[in-house]
Amino acid sequence: MPITTEFKESIQRRQEKLGRSGYRVIAMVQQIISKDKYDANIDEYKKAKKEERLTSDEPDLNGLPHNQYCFIGECQFHLFLPDIMHHTIGMFSLLDPARPEVPGAVLKAFQAQIRVAMVTGDHPTTAAAIAKKVNILSQEISINGGIDTFRIEQDNEKGQTLAYLMRNTTIPLETHDPNEVKIAEKLEIIPYGVVVTGGDIPSMDDYMWDWVLSHKELVFARTSPEQKLRIAMELSKRGEVVAVTGDGTNDAPALKQADLGVAMAAGADVAKEAGDMILLDNNFSSIIKAIETGRLLSDNLKKVAIYLLPGGSWSEVMPVYFNIWLGIPLSLSAFLAIIFCMLNDVVNSLAMVSEKAERDIMSRPPAIRHKTHLLDWKLLFHAYLIVGNIECFSAYFCFFWYYSVQGIPLSSIFFTYSHYGTDPYIAKSSDDLLLIQQKGQCIYYVALCIMQFFNLLSSRTRYVSFFSYNPLFGKARNLTIPCGILFSTSVGLVLILIPWFNSVFKTHPVPVRFVCPAIGFGAALFLFDELRKLLVRRFPNSFIAKMAW
Template sequence: MDDFLWDWVLSYQELVFTRISPEHKLRIVSEFQRRAEIVAVTDNRAKDVPALKCAHLGVAIQFDIEVSKEAGDIILLDNNFSSIIQAIETGRLLSDNLKKVAVYRLPEGSWSQIWPVFFNLWFGMPLALSALWATVFCMLNDVVMSLAVVTEKPNRDIMSRPPSIHGKDHLLNIKLLIHAYLFVGILECFTAFFCFCYYWIDNGVPFYSFVFTYEKFGLNGTTPYTMDQLQSMTNVAQSVYYCSMCLFQFFNFFATRTRYTSILQHNPFWGKGQNLYIFGAMFMSIAIQLFFTQIGWFNRVLGTGRVPAKYVMPTLGFGMLWLIIDELRKFCIRKYPRSLLARIAW
């Protein structure tokens, strides 16, 4: 058959080919692949190994010959072809959860932690996040919350999505990085800096007195505090920045739980989306914050500070704002699947 006939034959959603040779089967697989279709093949004859190997997914079963098992990508141990659906769902769930971990960790793991250094170097501001807080955040708070991410159940639309194209689709792509850095990362970083500056200004240190001061912070007579007092206040301000990031990450967690489904349709309390590990992880993250900020020994030895609750309260407002924005984004993607917003969605 020529290309015109192949286009006509393969335009049908359901096809049955009979009395075909191994060469014909290989040709059918190749023609589907030429038209950007994802092809799965199963067979237990040695002659059909080329088609099994050529397909995107070669499926062998337990009682197949050894050649078929070696050529196949997966082996069905229960000899039940319905297990393929479950295997595909599990594979998509693993890929989804890995992407969710990336979207959850990238905004703070690099973005919100590197900008305090840049602001300190470029604008002469006091360092908003110390190396200690960056280490505690990455190795304790975020690890605990990330473990809750990987226990997520599949979203209700997971099997309705088109399959990934091997060699073209990647775990980390430009869409995911734009979402993590330019949307979540910028808002989270702004929120933490807002709380950081709010603490200084509320305690009688104007914004202009700690910008472009570099090593002369506190020496220019614009603050009524001594250097020892300013050092103690810097410890508290850095703790405020850290706690603000931790709190914002709770909202980012709930926004990241679903890619396109509403959080109301995939709630963590009951149903198919139930994930009670979330609340244990949140409790542990809060306990870590209180442990390092409220115990006097850590304040003295590690240079942390007690954080008054009012200085991290603005994070609740910014966090809810992000949840609303993300819910509107997901609604537009579901409502208009061909829109620009849907095309750039991770």
Template sequence: MASMGSDNSKTHADVESEGDTLKDDERTGRSRQITFEGSTSADGVRSIYQPTQTNRTRSISRDTIHSTRNSVQGMPELPIEFRTISIQISESQNAPKEAIAQTKEKQPHQDYFESLDFHIISTDGLCREFNVDQRTGLSSASAATRLQRDGKNVIAHNRENYLKKIFFYVFGGFCSVLWVGVVIFFICWKPLSNPPSVQNLSLAVLILIVIALQASFSAFQDWSTKRVMNSILNLLPAEAMVMRDEKLIHLPATELVAGDIVHIGIGNKVPADLRLLSSSGDIRFDRAILTGESDEVEGAIDCTEANFLETRNIALMGTGVTNGNAIGIVVLTGSRSVMGRIASMTAGVKQKTTLIQREINRFVTIIVILTVFLALLILFTWVGWLRKDHPSYMSVVAMLNNVMGCVVAFIPEGMPVAVALTLMMIAKRMKHTNILPKGLSTVETLGCVNVLCSDKTGTLTQNRMFVKSLGMVDWEYSVEDLAPGESGTVDLPQGLQNMLHASILCNDAVFDPTTMNLPANERVVNGNATDAAVLRLGDSVGLTSPTALASYERVHQIPFNSKNKWMLTLHRDPKSAKEFILYVKGAPDVLLDRCATYWSAVHNAVRPLDVEAREKFSNFQATLSRRAERVIVICQRRYIPRSVPGSNDFSKEMLDHGVHDLTVLGIFGIVDPPRPETASTVAACRKAGIRFFMVTGDFGLTAAAIAREIGIYDGQAEPDTIEELRGGLDPSMEVKVPRSRHSLLLEGPKLSALTSEDWETVCGYDEIVFARTTPEQKLRIVTELQARGFVVAVTGDGVNDAPALRAADVGIAVGSGSDVAIEAADLVLLDKFDSIIEAIRLGRLVFQNLQKVIAYLLPAGSWSEIWPVIMNVFFGCPSPLSTFLMIIVCVFTDLFLSLSLIMEKEEFDLLSLPPRRPTKDHLINLRIYGQSYLFVGVMEAFSAHAMFFLYMWRRAGIPFSDLIFAFENYAEGFHGYTQDELNHFVSVGQCVYLVTLVIMQWGNVLSVRSKRMSILQADPIRPARRNPWLPLAILISFIIAVFVTEVPGIQNLFSTASVPIEFWCIPLGLALGVLCMDELRSLMVCYNSLLYKDSPTPKLAAKRSNNFLSNSI
């Protein structure tokens, strides 16, 4: 083994290939073999390869710290003590079975992790174990072998409990009530009926068919929803920055294998369990998804705990990088990772009830209460009155049939289907417009949003920055001054050269090597937009040459974060063996107090930063900020460290002592142009009644200038500040009078001093810009708004936005944002920012169309069906509508027309109305009940009964007065008819009642399809409001009515009969009457609105008018 280990003649690829084929006992003398679950191959354990590098690399070079999005792969639902990941669940769902199949465990999970020593052994030993050099990474051939052996880096789902699902499909929801009907009808068939009633048996079978149809649809809807959501989630990118074949490449995170060298950075999700090899010194992770604790965990290079699960030198799959950069080696992937093990022990989590679910549950509760009340009323009426006074009128079977008729009448069996299809179809529409909701309930919640808090950089702006201005404390330069002369070179002053040189060294951006052959302005830059802007400027003057930077080796780095608001790099001084050069860049208002001197362009030397110089600096900063430029200051310091560079003590020393006594080198003014669609989006939100706030980490004057440019501030007057509201937050000071009570500029440092009363005042403003905010302050802004009853949406793209995104009612991430932001959000915008308006519009459309569906279903499917039962039980009249025909209306004829309503387009004023108030504007309210029951319902019930009694008078010669309170008299000999003839008259009359309801519902559907517009404006013919599904649904309902009444087999089985032709024609006029009456009602509404508008109390009028428009049908 020693001779093998000393053989240096082989190449890396040769040795790696050889290592992949050797047995474990040939590679190492260690007796214990680390075995991955489900893997028996030897690859991934110790090799003979000895990397020619130091024992541990504690520094990280500037060319290897850049990373791209590293998304955690698919995760099933976790128990309540865990927070679920919702981004890449599709990966595991779509993964091949053989890739995620797991062998039966031979030992408990805890024992498995206790047996691991990846966190204990040295980094060199770990690289030998995985047969990899961290400088070159795995070869493609070795990675392919390991991927084939171990499978993709995905998490296997727990098998779903299909028996439980089937049980819910069959017995859940309204089906549970229908099963009661099945039992009752079977009892009515046998033994209560003698001889057995075939009609009751047929009704029992029919209800079983209805249950089967509903269960089948529920299963189909569940499957379709998962398919839609999975296809949406598949569009979210999941890549890792991996070293392969000595190149740093982007790789799908699902293709990571054990031994891969992965680069991670702030905003990334850790794509697999990693052992950290090197870091920037301030790497921190959010492990809340695993532990439930919100405190960040600081990463380390050395082992800190014997327990694999607790040590800080292991980055666990699914956790988020909240600060810093690091390089790690993959030790566990997929279902072998900690997250995978947790997932395998987890069966799922009960989802919390959404807004739309609460509305549906509220409606169902009301319906069930009414159903039970009327059913009991019928039962007690029969027991206490009919059985005694009219014993031969209603048998037990007839009473039970009436009870079931009441149940069928009041329960809108078609509504669950319509609700599910509405949400699913709107989600598909969103997908087609590059709006990706992670859950169907998110679609409806958007319609309630009345405050939108948006991050600025990358969300409202393009995140394509360029340097527009630069200068020093006592001199301003123009970018044009840096243009090369005739000789092709740039002659820079010493101070400006120092400034640009420092800005290139204190920079994480690099040009993509694959685009270096392109012109400078077309090259792709890897890194954040601020660094990219400075890099391009430095490249234009020839300061990015590797030879010019090679002597300034970077030995330490503290990346920029939203708390510190600065970035630090430490470099070796090529002119000194002991001294290092420390560069810091960041926010001027943070760094200026830490500066003692500045480089003077006038004197070409370092000068003290006295009061006069500070005033010049502040004036220059304010000038740039008012031009909407983001101001960055670059500083330097010569430093002799006390600790060893790369150690944990050294990182602490840099934080505590490094950023002091700095020298100001210069200032950059960087412009981030707003997105072209931002201004129109802000205007559209304001028109829709949504207040648009900016929440940014930028300097106050810069944020205010951009807010004015994109329309968040719609006036030229200066916004109020908190000092004008509270006299500088000191109650003893005189309170100043605010200028507008309309626009407010509030900076983050002032937020902590605000009281509850102050927040009441702040939340009363229409236009607010929150500047210089930290992630914690963004979160507080959201919670304070929510505490005052606002429904808050938050947009963002960075890791600093994640807490607010997670806390918001609707978190909206930009598709180009960080993994942490996308994971925390409920909705992702893949395209333009103005697609958020489309999302809001569709969210409102969902609620509006559901209201239309319910307003359509209630008049015939509930109100007009319960009155035949009441007439039969309490007024002794032959039942105008049989239970079978009630089921036909509820489940078939009304269903297709209600489904056509979910395809309705939005009305012209949909985005001009105020948002829905979840606590007051319910899906079903008194106005809808009044419209459905007391207006349209009364017309339909009265007309249908009139048609029934008209038929009985014209064809049987039995007047209305003889049918009322007939009770047991309606029998053999009544008006000289036999019992069979009387039954036939009733059967035809019941079908007349059915046909009348079916046709009148055509007029109803034409009226409810538009809440704000006349049928003359919103007719279904012109393209603007055309709904091709509507005539098709009308045709289907007509065919069903003909089939039920005219087919002989149905007539014999369910006692139906053919309807005379005139009773098909008369209801057409009645349907037109319903439409005309609704038009008259709409006209009266408009007239009353005009009266309120012209009244001497315009505020009251506007309030009443808005309330009516928000709730009326």
């Protein structure tokens, strides 16, 4: 059958049709050589392998010829040489479908504002078809909006190479001369997809890289290992945090270059050595689960900090500062401070670690590297200046109220230093004053524990209301929270009610009425935080939302 132009076009149309359906199309040719030439090739291959002269640039074909193969559209198949004959066998197609969980995982990545790029050795048509099936080229962006491409051609009249940027292969966007230096500002991500062929990558300059990488959805086809490495380098150069997945030897350079190289357990040893981590189940969706787990861990660590800092540091340090600066009696003993930190707060903070993910955890943008910190100024502002001051004020309110009921006004407490009880004079013995101080310290301790209970319930969520995320039932169920509260309550009751602790550690039973204000202040703190969360949800661009931790 003669290889005419019409026949070639028919084959190409067939290949495009199969490619659009996601099939990999391979052309098969047969090369017939004489036995003498075959034996010579094998002998030369064995000799080169023994002398380690085999280059890595060419595939290892076990002694078969590397050239003089003919493919449709590249040479005439009726060519005959004295010792070599070429025969076209035909074409066959392969369908290598993506795993069923990949499309959903890609959608979750997009929802988390993570761009997923396909870098493959497949034909551009096949790559685009597979990308559409797995949602890398999504319906609402690339299919409805359009897929951008570019074509590099030699302008014979002007004697220069030009790049034609196009949308949907027909709509011209711009003509760019790769030899012309253009200074482009950092481009925002544009809602279109782009398909780039590896053969065009060597001709791309910085301006074209900026244009390509500004697309929301990216597909690179017919890429070599060097080009995969170049793609990772160009993304990193533009400040992107790059994760590369791969399983083959040709993926190793890109895996090594990426900020995070993820190799497959079933992949080549070279890829696993080049990667930073190995995916044991060879499942892309596990990466998305790992991202969600990482965000949950970061969230829970922040919640633990928000819970611990107001009580465990601020409200425990303030009594010492007030004693030194303002000359008032120490409102929290060292023993009670240690018990508060080592038992009350630690158990509740461990309960906070087991919190489940909030609903919006996979819809937030990724943290900005080198800018986002676990304990940033917004979290510290909320923990110390808002919650910490409210808790400290509440505990001191109960402390001073008890002193007032005992007939000791504030004027006899502040700025007395070592003259407390004598200047100004208080008509009580030193033993009575010591007993009042010890009871006041127990009142401060119990009031602080009560305030921390409300802080614990408020800190469980960053933006979601407690009433839709309660710890007793539903998806957010976390029974360690009420268990922690019960444990902390039990510790406090044991310390102030058991006579042995009273005699050894100088603790005393606390009259209930003196800690009731802490319940009111705690409820006010809880409602205040619920209002803050409501405003953050309703007005995500407001000042309050920007100040949210």
